[in-house]
Amino acid sequence: MHTRDRLGWLLSGILIGIIFMASCDMSDSSPTARPTTADAAQSRPLPTSLAQLPPDAPADAPQTRPAGQGGADAYSDTIAAVFSKGNPSVVRIDVSSGQGESLGTGFVVDTAGHIVTNYHVIAGSSDGAVIVQFVDGEAEVGDVIGFDQDADLAVVKVRNPNASILFPVELGDSSVLRVGDMVLAIGNPFGENRTATAGIISAVRASKHEGGSSVFSIPGVLQTDAAINPGNSGGPLFNSRGQVVGVNTFILDPSGRGANIGIGYAIPINLVKRIVPALIANGSYTHPLLGAELAAVNSLAARQKNLPSKGVLVTKLYEGPAANAGIRQGDVIVAVNGQAILEPGDLISFLEFNTTPGDTITISIAEEGGGTRDVQVQVGARPGR
Secondary structure (H helix, E strand, O other): OOHHHHHHHHEOOOOOEEEOOOOOOOOEEOOOOOOOHHHHHHHOOOOOOHHHOOOOOOOOOOOOOOOOOOHHHHHHHHHHHHHHHHHHHEEEEEEEEOOEEEEEEEEEOOOOOEEEEOHHHHOOOOOOEEEEEOOOOOEEEEEEEEEEOOOOEEEEEEOOOOHHHOOOOEEOOHHHOOOOOEEEEEEOHHHOOOEEEEEEEEEEEEEEOOOOOOOOOEEEEEEEOOOOOOOOOOOEEEOOOOEEEEEEEEEEOOOOOOOOOOOEEEEEHHHHHHHHHHHHHHOOOOOEEOOEEEEEEOHHHHHHOOOOOOOEEEEEEOOOHHHHOOOOOOOEEEEEOOEEOOOHHHHHHHHHHHOOOOOEEEEEEEOOOOOEEEEEEEOEEOOOO
């Protein structure tokens, strides 16, 4: 069968997955993308100088009160406990650029003064320096020491770290999250410092394209109905134990006005734990590369051709690992290292969470009429930007 015919039968019509090479147009909006002068007044009050930063009161010690007997009281007690534990670790980040000022959120990860936030929060900094405001209202200058534009992550290092105001978060495990798990976002939406919004994990997406400047999808993205608005970007998403399980990053925004409609997304903390150490040590992170565009398989057409109804279709190849290993346009990938691949995001997630450049993986490709053939692929390195 000719490759062109096979593509016509199997391609589902919409390219829904990207493996490291193609762009995707979506209506997602990144909270705290730098506002224009026209929309700044409508979106949030932005400080024009450090003196205008609204003061934050020190975190109060948890008040003793009778534990809830269940229902609403127990839920409220959990939210209060998570906020009390997590709030001291949350910071506000103010950025000055030639186009004005913007703000975002971040959180402390160690006592050396490293702060994790979103890349798009600090991207507008004219000199790589930002203002970091801590829980007691104290403000310090911080420098951007590393970033990963594709994962939308950045690390800021406070110039004069003071251990008395540095309260590192406890990191959780995003791989064990279930739909329905309670989560709490803490951030600075619209400049309203230290706002907490509660919700649940609505879904865990195999991958999601943020819709920003990067053409690459982020794996394992957490979807939540906890309200995320401009100013929340870069802030922590906590589980019910007060552990950070995600970094609040962008929202679904069909109107294009930056309004929350109950669909927000967070970068999973397990990805953050892979990337941030490299940003601290080297200033950058090298992602694995396959060098192919993928799409979902049309299950009806696949059955008619005696091919698996699940898997991903290789729609385009670039010079790189996949092509070098003999993978062809029109191939249907059904497994990697014995793990089933049901959609493009599954392969993206496998590569990002389980491989590093130079690793060799086994990709299983469906054969017409039944059976598979295995291809050994040496994972490449995504070019830096």
